[in-house]
Amino acid sequence: MDITFLIAAIIAVLATVRVITCYHIMHALLYLVVSLLAVAVVLYTFGAPFMAILEIIIYAGAIMVLIIFFVMMLNLGLETVEHEKAWLRPRIWIVPGLFCLVLLGELLFLILQNRQPAAGIQVVSPKQVGMAMFGPYLIAVELVGILLMAGIVGAYHLGRQQGKTLHRFLENNLDT
Structure with a gap:
């Protein structure tokens, strides 16, 4: 080795x-x-x-x-x-x-x-990798993209501050 x-x-x-x-x-x-x-x-x-x-x-x-x-x-x-x-x-x-x-x-x-x-x-050339990813594995690549998007949305919801969001919600509803 x-x-x-x-x-x-x-x-x-x-x-x-x-x-x-x-x-x-x-x-x-x-x-x-x-x-x-x-x-x-x-x-x-x-x-x-x-x-x-x-x-x-x-x-x-x-x-x-x-x-x-x-x-x-x-x-x-x-x-x-x-x-x-x-x-x-x-x-x-x-x-x-x-x-x-x-x-x-x-x-x-x-x-x-x-x-x-x-x-x-x-x-393995980059062309072969691309052909494999967007050929027979197209659905798997799309599912991974959806999974990553769900992770980003989940991170946003976990990280946002509830107090500020609630405060803005109450201000908007009281004005109307």
Whole structure:
């Protein structure tokens, strides 16, 4: 086995274990991003650079931003300000930062090495991914879109403030 695969796989497993065992949501999210980046490096070592980029853009980028916005929308009050200050201490970022540096080093090593995928591994082009997604799996893609939309609507309803909504509702009904 390739040493870059083993290092990325070990980092992915360790980061995922930390996601499960962390008590603070922001710590868990930080380790989840590291885990997703490690999975992207694993995909790259298997000769799937397009899937590795999709892993970074879709999961580590977009979905993590949505989760962070959801946590911000909850707005739990003044007592959480001290917790947020504790989350930003530099010692919290040391281990995830080291993991990311190792992954970055591996990725640079793989890119500069510029070697071809191992024998027997078929490279999948973006056109093939698109044809598969919008060909036989069209209904599954549409159902996932509907599921994501339901999640966004649910996050909105969980995060909105009931007092302000009720106050506006009462003002509008009293005026008419």
